[in-house]
Amino acid sequence: MLAILYLILACVTGFVFLHALFPKAFLENTSGQNMIWVAAPVSFGFGTLLLTWLLYILAYFFHTTMKVAKPLVPANIVVMLVSAAVVCLYFFLRMKKKDLRIPALVQDKKLFIREAVLYGVVLIFVAVSVFHVFFATKDGTICAGYTVFSDYAPHVSMIRSFSRQANFPTQYPFFGGSDVKYHFMFQFLTGNLEFLGLRLDLAYNLPSILALLGFLMLATQFSYRLFTSFAAELPVPALFFFRSGTALFQFVFEHLRDHDLASALRQNETFLGYTENENWGLWNYNVYLNQRHLAFGLLVAAAVIWFFLFYLDKSCADNQAKHLQWFADRWTMKSAWSFEDPLRALLLGILLGSATFWNGAAVIGALLILCGMAVFSDHKLDYLILAISAVCVSVLQTHVFIKESAFKATFYWGFILDEPSLFGVLVYLGQIMGITIVGAVVLQILLQKRQVRILIFSFLLPVVFAFTMSLTPDVTVNQKYIMIAAAFLSIIWGGVLAALWKKKAGGGRACMVLLLVLLIANGLYDFRIILVDNGFDHSYHVDLNSDVTAWLSENLTSDDLVLAPNNYTFHEVPMSGIMMYQGWAYYAWSAGYDTEYRAAISDAIYSATDSHVVDALTKKEGIDYIIYDDSGKTLNDGETPICEDAIMEVGKLVYTSKDLCIRVYKVG
Structure with missing residues (x-):
């Protein structure tokens, strides 16, 4: 699979980087250590860091300058070809100089076996626990356990903003139309792995396992x-x-x-x-x-x-x-x-x-x-x-x-x-x-x-x-x-x-x-x-094959700003990777965004009975779409009713979910 190939190239590139620039780091070892257990995780860490930043920069260039709708396609092609070429060229030049010496990465075979068993146990423990809290079922339902689901909402939304959208320049999906204050590159890596063919849970869990095992x-x-x-x-x-x-x-x-x-x-x-x-x-x-x-x-x-x-x-x-x-x-x-x-x-x-x-x-x-x-x-x-x-x-x-x-x-x-x-x-x-x-x-x-x-x-x-x-x-x-x-x-x-x-x-x-x-x-x-x-009976479920998620992913772009109910967390709407005017406020607030202002605007639009108010506010804030959800009849205060009539007068109904619960209006 292309995603696995990407990770392998990252590891090999990282090893070449170490071998070329830090050879003394291995030769200076005097304690009899098996340096393979150092070289492997460092190669993964540094290689992934280098390749993924190069991928991001190229994808950014292809989308913003070349106007490529799916910039991860050419970016991945270039990165994989370049990394493979660099690795081959490096070893070719070393062969030409008859200098293919690689430091002895295994010095104590008895110790190596003990350490291999230890790391095998750690790998099993990490893999089981990681998949216990976040996994997909055979019918396409993604499950996030009760102890972890809260932070997965913005993380998965960011992942999907890369695998389903083209989030360049990068925005924070729970506070769209602004900058990105939260570290997002691990989510970009995951989004790229999903884009290359891995199922969402595999794309998120596999690098997580490798990183934790490596540390x-x-x-x-x-x-x-x-x-x-x-x-x-x-x-x-x-x-x-x-x-x-x-x-x-x-x-x-x-x-x-x-x-x-x-x-x-x-x-x-x-x-x-x-x-x-x-x-x-x-x-x-x-x-x-x-x-x-x-x-x-x-x-x-x-x-x-x-x-x-x-x-x-x-x-x-x-x-x-x-x-x-x-x-x-x-x-x-x-x-x-x-x-x-x-x-x-x-x-x-x-x-x-x-x-x-x-x-x-x-x-x-x-x-x-x-x-x-x-x-x-x-x-x-x-x-x-x-x-x-x-x-x-x-x-x-x-x-x-x-x-x-x-x-x-x-x-x-x-x-x-x-x-x-x-x-x-x-x-x-x-x-x-x-x-x-x-x-x-x-x-x-x-x-x-x-x-x-x-x-x-x-x-x-x-x-x-x-x-x-x-x-x-x-x-x-x-x-x-x-x-x-x-x-x-x-x-x-x-x-x-x-x-x-x-x-x-x-x-x-x-x-x-x-x-x-x-x-x-x-x-x-x-x-x-x-x-x-955690586990299936103690987790929040979202249908990966949701018609809502699919429609939003296919018909909206990262340039579209969407007003959605701000009580969405681990939900099929954020799962599409769209840019929400404001999602669940804590995520954006803790990252440093001014959520009070947008919360007030959101409440004003959803509670408005005058279409002129909706029209004026959406134009002022640059909102392109409004999502109305029948599952919520009042604002977060539990008292103020949400009104759809004014939204219907201003916007054009462009989508209704199969269960008729969610409706999307195009405004502006």
């Missing part, structure tokens, strides 16, 4: 690199999937007291939570099932950090100097400021910055972690080159896609706590993340290995950012920075668990088991909720 491959290899033990790798995926936290223990205590624990655990079908919004699944694996682009952003972030870990390795090689003297040397010695590999730093910065519209939070998180590493590393100018290039590429994208900046950085102390204090923040972190983050602060003091302590400090910086800064109207979205920190800290906790397991005497293994329970028990119960609150 966990890198995370486990980080752990092996730091602790030189497969035992350190083994628990990392479990620590990632199953969060620490206190909600389960509090729930158990309460129901033990009430003598109904067994029935309460069995009957409960919602995420446990005693802090604000915790019962949304805000801190568990559900976030990655919901926000698919976050895993891809983490993959790119981890890949960039991996290459800069070489700088920290060399800086920490001097084990003789005492801490204060060693730290002073990192700022006063010539090596502290000399260049190591400025070209590599520049390219990695460009790649990291290019991920901004895949997931901006992951880019910011990566820059924060790299900033922490730079404080203690030599070759700080390389870090500076990376940071400047990443920020420049990010700002360039922002100016292209956003008319008014969506990023208004302001100091905001306390995240979502009502009365935050330093002690209150620590207690809150303990509640939502158990010992994962608070315990890491203790590890930073207790552990002896300098490199590990520096990484703990660096991994905690996104948490500091989450509690001190706000970039969007909804500060709740800062939870991604805490999740990013927890994901990287799982690398360290894997090493701690392995070290305890090796201490057979003195109760080391008993301590390891207790610590593991504290780290994953809450997340295991969260995962039970993911299992029981």
